[in-house]
Structures are given as structure tokens and as C-alpha cells.
Amino acid sequence: MIMRIWKHIRKYWFYIVCSLIFAALSVASQLYVPILTGNAIDHMIGVGKVDFAGVAAIVRVIVAATAVTAISQWIFGICNNKITYNVSRDLRNAAIAKIQRLPVSYLDAHPTGDLVSRVIADVEQFADGLLMGFTQFFTGVLTILGTLGFMLYVNVPITLVVVCVTPLSFIVAGFIAKKTYRNFHMQTEVRGEQTAFINEMIEGQKVVQAFCHEKENVDQFDEMNERLQKASLKAIFFSSITNPATRFVNNVVYAGVALVGALFAVSGGISVGQLSCFLSYANQYTKPFNEISGVVTELQNAMACASRIFELLDEEERTPDKADARVLTEEQVDGTVEISDVSFSYVPDRKLIEHFNLSVKPGERVAIVGPTGCGKTTMINLLMRFYDVDAGKICVSGTDIRDISRISLRRSYGMVLQDTWLKSGTIYENIAYGRPDATKEQVIEAAKAAHAHSFIKRLQDGYDTVISEDGGNISQGQKQLLCIARVMLCLPPMLILDEATSSIDTRTEIKIQQAFASMMKGRTSFIVAHRLSTIREADIILVMDSGKVIEQGTHEELLAEKGFYAKLYNSQYEL
Template sequence: MGSRNKRKTKMQKETLFRLLHYIKPYSPFFMGSMLCAVVSVVAQLYVPIQIGKAIDKMITKGNVDFSSIYDICKVIIIATIITAISQWIFGIFNNRITYSVTRDLRNDAIAKIEELPLSYLDGHSTGDLVSRMIADVDQLADGLLMGFTQFFTGILTIIGTFCCMLYVNVVISLVVLLVTPLSLLVASFIAKHSYKNFKLQTEVRGEQTAFINEHVEGKKVIQAFGKEEKSVREFDEINSRLQKVSLKALFFSSITNPATRFVNSIVYAGVGLVGALSAVAGGITIGQVSCFLNYANQYTKPFNEISGVVTELQNAFACAARVIAFLDEPSQTPDLINAMELKNSEVNGCIELKDISFGYTKEYKLMEHINLSVKSGEKVAIVGPTGCGKTTLINLLMRFYDVDSGRIEVSGVDIKELTRKSLRSSYGMVLQETWLKSGTIYENIAFGKPNATKEEVINAAKAAHAHSFIMRMEKGYDSEIVEDGENISLGQKQLLCIARIMLCLPPMLILDEATSSIDTRTEIMIQNAFTKMMNGRTSFIVAHRLSTIKEADVILVMKEGHIIEQGTHESLIANRGFYYNLYNSQFEGIG
């Protein structure tokens, strides 16, 4: 238990240190905020003294000093105006700091996503990442805002009020001081229990967000298999856990107000009793008793607020810890300091795989000792059963993953000695899984070549046989596509992705089931367009329908991470090996 508490304390300190790092650039606003807080507190504390003086000026029957009371009222009004102005500026500074910090955190988070290796994104749910960037950062903003607006002013009010009470009367001030530890014990108890529950709440909320995201995206599949009730039951289970931890967190945060009010009442009663006895004995004036009672309220009120703020800060720290843990994830291996820029004009299309081995985990090697030599302009088809390593080989060529051993060379240069950006820009890739961004059709086609003219985009769309369906849409190339192209068909999305590559025309191509969602007639036209595009370009074609790759210069047959056969379609058929059986299995049961 002790080691766990030490780890928690260490994590909280590290989180606070990182947050201060984000606040540091806005230190002028922080200093201005603190100055406004001091001015506001001093002006507020000055008012009870003046009220006490005013009461003493009118306490004697028939002897009210209206002239002095008038002067005192003017001072009170001026102090109140100063308080209001300083609090207004204080709020502006705090908002500026809080929302600048959250903006910077989100900027760093999105930049981190671009730096993370693909393995991290493959191993974590999208919903949880979204929850960290949106919900957790929002909770952090709420906690920071309360911390700046109430925590610091509360501390200053407590210190300032106690100093003023000591100035007026030492004995009554000691009564207040004796009760103060009770408030601190209450705040400590609440903070200790609330952090644990708020941390659990943020984790379960992230799990729930991931679940919702997953099931919204897979709605059609869930309905097709009639799994709606199962999905609802799973959601209910997560929601029930969220309810339980939220209720616990809410319970400990809700006892803040009654507990601190109880302490406040003890302080107020103690001040009133001692002050009244002192006034009867002639040791203090009635105005000073009134001043003390005002100070008692001002002294205890921040404890109430600070206890509530501590609860919010615990929640904020729990959220901040999740965000910072994400930011601290190791980035992908950076490009070498002297990494070369691979220019498309310098790419000859020759690719060498020399004794490469790779596994997604250290325990299991998916590929071992793969060797391959691809000549310039060759069309290389990659075939094999599901899970044999076809897509993995493409990931390695694009350097989405780095090989564990061996080397991959493009135009005689190890791809680790090239910048990732220049390497990937030399490939044109069309995947079975299409991706389109929110925006116009024109913007999606021109994604890889933003400076493309309208004519170039139209020509690329025509080559991909997408022009006709685009022109049938209400606004043609200016038609808006919603997130991931949900308002057009899967085949149309794939045609737009093909048009995107045909616009760029890079020196090497990767086609991973590029026509899987297209009708047979259109596929024939696309294959003709691909044939023209692949002419003189080194091309890798991943296909399940083996009839589409018979014209390939080289066919690689993969099984369990190894290239077991290699050759042309005719030579592999003549060998009557694994490819022969794979090819003929397509026609089993036909006729």
C-alpha cells in the first residue's frame, strides 16, 4: 500500500511539473493574474475594517457621525470598484492561460499521432485516443480554470484575512487558528479518496468512448448479424461500471460542501462567542466584533472553495496524467540526421530485399530470411493464403514498420538511410481499405498533389473512370464528401482513391486489392488504365483473384511468411506446386 501511494504521489508530481512546463510560456499572464488576485483580496479585506469603523461611528445613541460615515462609504465604494475591475482582468488572464494550455496540449497530441509508429495505433482503440484528446483535455481545462480562479485567491484570502485578524485582536485570531487544522484534515481526506475514483472514471469513460466509436462504425455489420441486443448488453456493462465509479467520485466530491460548512459554523460560533465576551469586558468594540465576524466568513469560505477545487484538481490531474502518458509514448524511430531525400526523378525502380526478418511482436516472427530482387519496371504480383504476409511485405516496403534484421534497398540505397516522406512519395498506393477525408471530391483527388489544376484532376478522374459518376452528382467536383465518404458507394470511393494515384503518377506503384469493390465491367476498364499506368513503373500487385495477375512479370507465392515459389504464371503452373493448387482452387465447384 505504501509503495502504491508513493507511485501515485510521484505520478502527481510529474504531472504537475509537466503542466507547469505548458504554463511557462504564459508566465506574463500568470504574473498579471496573481497581481490582480492580490489587489482583489486586499480590496475585499479592506472593506470589513471600514464597515467596523462605520458601526463604531453610529453605536452611541444620538451621536452618529454622518460626515465620517459618508467618507467611509466612499472608501467602501472605491474598494468595491477596484475589486470588480481586478476580478474582471483576473478572469481574462486565467481564461487566456487555461485555453492556451489546452490548445497546446491538443496540438502536441495531434502532432504525436503523426509521430507514433503504426504499431501503437494498431494496438490502441481510436475511441480511447479521441477520449484523451477531447474529453480528458476538457476536464483538465475545467480543473485549471477552477484552480486559477479559486485556489490561488482562496490561499491569498486565508493568509490575508488571518493577518488582518491578528492586527485587530490576537486572542480571537488564535481561536480561528486552532480550528484551522480541522479544515485541512477534511480537504486531505476528500482529496485522497477522490483522485482514485476520478482516475477510474476517466479510464472507464475512455473505454466507453472506444466502444461507441467501434459500434457506430460497425453498425451495418452488427445489424446484419443481429447482434444489437448483445451490443446493448455490453454497453450496459460498461455504462454500469462508469455509473459506479462516477457515483463514488461524486460522493466524495459532494461531501466537500457540508463538511466545510460544518467547520465554517464552528469557526463563526467560536469568533462570535469570544468576541461577544471580549466586547462585554471592554477589550474590543462592537464594530471590531462585526469586523471579526466578516473576517470569519471570509476566512472559512476559501476552505469550502478550496476543498471543492481540490476535488476538481484531482479529476484534472487524473485526466492530465492520461494525456501526458500518451504524449510520452515513444515515437517512431526518427529519420537519420543525414537522411537522403529520394527524388522521383532519381528512382530507377530497382528494389532489393536482403535477408529480411520481421515480426509484429518479439515472440513471433512473421517473416524470416526473405530475399527478393525486383528489376526496374517489373510488375510483381504477391499471392498466398490469408495471413501469409502479403500486406506485411507492403508495410515494410513503405516503411510503416522497420525490419528486425536485413535491409531493403530502393535504387541501391537502404530505405533506413532515406527520409520516410521522400520514400513514401515515390510510391503510389491503392488499398482495399479506402480512405477519404471530409471535403470536396476535387480536394480528395488532389490530396497527394494540392497544386494540381482542375484539368489535371478531371483527366485523372477520367482515367480512373470516375468522371461520369462525379458529374451526375449535384455539384460535380465541388460535391461534398462526408467523413470517410459515407454518402457515396464503396466502389465509388475506390474509384476516387484510384484517381488520386493516377493524378500523382509516382515512379513505383502498390495495388493491394485495388479493384475489389468495383463491378466487373468497370474493373476491366480500370485494369486497362492500370496497365498503361504501370508501363515502365515498378509495380507490386496484391491479389486474391489470381486471374487478374496472369500478365505479371514475376509472381511471388507466399506462405507462412516465406516466399515458397517465384516465377511467371506459366512457369508456376507448369511446376504444379502450391501456386498450381491455389490457382485451380478458384474454379472448384464451377460447372
């Protein structure tokens, strides 16, 4: 973990070098002051023997050393901030870039809130620990080494007393650090789980209230909160006892130095000023241990957060496009789709689509119907290559889609889904999303074709009206009309309509179906619909059940068979 963190830090070697230089300069000038103070004391011992000129000269040097310390610490802090927040930025950028490359299966299987927690909260906690590490750990280590050097310069025997007692601090801090890391790691995991739960509950609040599920959700949240409280309490407890434990050891060191130093002073081994200097060094020597123990605690939290970030960065990415992947142009897409012996399942031990075959000619309209969970939307996911097939192959214009670049494949389709997607921006920007170079007139024509123009003109700013993310300030039906207008503006060679008019009133739907009929002429189209009245004109109707095509034909042919489709169709008109 430390090596991985170092790989992200070492690119800022210039700031690291500057940080080390100014940290050393700060510590050196700071540690020089006790020697000066001791010398000043020696200039004042004895009645009437104060050397005012010598003391004044020493005071001037002390002021200069203090100024050097202050300036060095200021530059040192700037360098540390640069390192910390650049690394945080890099990790967040890497996490977002990683999410863009992850397969849809990963995003389907992991709660959004947990991903948000990793990218936002965990990186923030990591940055706090890293900043404290650079700020206090560097200076703490340098202070310890520098203090030992100065103490050895003043008196070797007393320094050996300090060195002999020092390992106790490391033993105590190391024991507590192991306990702390485990509890902080558990804390970050539960916090991510809780964030995911809160995100899900806020987004689905209407559903929660509709099913009167508030109490169960509160109970579930309380259970998570209790686990977070226990993990946090243990982590904070162990992290809190680090400082008192090391302080106890440090006081033992100070007492030992005072005792031995006093004996040396009485016997004439050192002067009073040197004893004062030594006691000051003993205090400065022990202080970094307290700081480092606090830093170790924060670093344990930072390491636990970093492990979750790196878990995300280590996830297996979607299969990349082949080096020689074919790039389809609009002219090359003739609309031929061949599905040959395709098998697929989201979970290996739960079969969904098995040995599926379909041949679609250019310009044909293929309707896919069946009960919920039969595999209709899964077929759309496979056609768009959001998921790769487990067996068999899907060919577009005679080429296996695994040999086609994803970008060109998806640009060949126009999609209108039941779940609408809009971005924060103007209505114009949302319609022109797939074709940014479109003129205002072309956008308006597409909106008119989708029967969205009339409601857009009624808005205060018309096409310049800003809608919130996911279109929260317009109705569901209006959002769907905008998505339809978006496809009508692009007019790609093939279309996928997955319950494209599910949120639109019947009168508008009839008009849009006419627009769709005009748009689908000469374009291969895949239509998923529960309202079977909307697919009567399809060239092929595939009736799916449990991932298999159980019936296939035109509307009239399937009704004449009086099979599953006929029952499904007639059930819509039964009381």
C-alpha cells in the same frame, strides 16, 4: 504532475502576474470593507450619538472599495481565461502533433475512441479544473492570508484561536482528496474505454446488425456503464463530502471566535464595531476553505485527466529519419528493390515473416498471392516503412530504406489500397491530393484514365461536388475509382496495388486493368490480389504462406508445378 502542468502554464507568465496582482487587489479591497463597516458601527453606538458625517464618509470609501473589487475581479477573470484556454489549446496541439509522430503500431494497438477521449474530453475536464483552480484557489489562499493579517491587526489573542483550529480543515480535505483522485482516475479510464467502444460500434453498425450481435453489444456496454457508474459514484461521493466536512470545521472556528470575542467585548478588550469586524472576518476566513475544498476535488479530476494526456505525450515516437538520410528524387529512383533476409512480426512471440528474400529489377511487376493472414499486406507495410523490419534490410535503388527519408521514400510509391481513403472536400481536391498544383485538365485526364470521369459528370456539381469525409455520399466502387485516379495523376516511379479493384464491377475492372497495364510500363509494381485472373501478366508471382515464400515464378511456371498456386488458381473455377 504539478511540475509538468506548470511547464505548460509558465509561458503565460504575464497573465499569471496580472492575475496575482488583481487577485490581491480584489481581496485587499474586499477585506478592507469589514474594517470600514466596524468603524461605521462605532460611529453609531449610543442614543443620539450618531456621527452622520463620519458614517457618510465611510460609506463613500466602502462604495469605492466595492468598485475596485468588481473591476479587479473582472480583469482577474479575463487573465484566468487566457491562461486556461491557451494551455488547453497548447495541449490539444501537442496531442495532435504527437499522434502524427507516433508509429503505426501504436495507432493499430489503441482504439480510436480512446485517443479521441484523451484529446477532447480529458483536455476539456482538465481546462475546467484549471480554470476553477486559478479563479478560486488564488483568491481563496489570498483571502485566508489577508484575513489573518487584518485579524492580527485588530486582535492577536482571538486570531490565535482561529489559527489553532484551522489545521483540522487541511487534515479533513487532504484525507478526502487522496480517495477522490483514485476514483476520478478510474472514471476517466472507463470513460475512455466506453468512448472507444461507442466509436467502434457506430462505425461498424452494419457488421453488428449483419451478425445479429446487438444484444451482446448492449450487454457489453451495460457492463462498462456499470463500472463507470460505480467509479463516478465513488468519486462524486468523496468529492461531495469535502464541502460539508470543511463547513463543520469552519462553523467550529466561527463559534470559537464569537465566544472569545464576546468575552473580550464584555471586558472592554474590543469595541462592538471591532467584534462585528472580527465576526465578518471569521466568516470570510472560513469561506475560502469551502471553496478550496471544492477546487481540490475538481483539481483531482483535472490531474487524473492530465495524467492520461501526458501518457499520450510520453509515448515513444517512431524512429526519426537519420540526420544524413538520403532524399530520393524521381530521377534517382530506378525501381530496383532488394529484400534481404527480412524477418518481422507484429507481436514478438508470434512469428510472421522469417528470412524473406526477393530481388526485383526495374520495371518488373511482382504479384503477391496467398491465403488471408499470410503476410501480403505486411510486405506492403514494410516496403512503405510503416513498420521497420526486425532483421535484415530492404533496399530501394541500392539504398537501405532506413537511410532514406520517409517522405521521399513514400513519394516514390503510388498506392491504391482495398481500404479507400478520401477527405472531406470536392472531388477535384481529392484527386489532386498528392499533386495540388495539377491543372483541371490534368485531373480530368487522370479521371478518364481511371474510368471515373463518366460518373463524376453525372453528379450535380461534377468535379466541384463536395463529398463527406471518407466519401460517405458515393458508392464504394466510386471511391476506389477516385483513389485510382489520384495515383494516375501523380504517376510515381513505383506502384503498390493492394486489391485495387476489389469493389469494382467486372466490366469496369477489365478497362482499368488495361489502364493499369499502360501505367505500369517501365514502373516497378507490387500487386496484391485474391482474384488470380488479374495477375497472369506479372513478371514474378510470389506465393506466400505463413510469412514465407513457398513458390515463385510466372503464371505458367507455377501452374506447371501443380503446387499450392495451381490449387489456389483452380479453386476459383471449382463448383
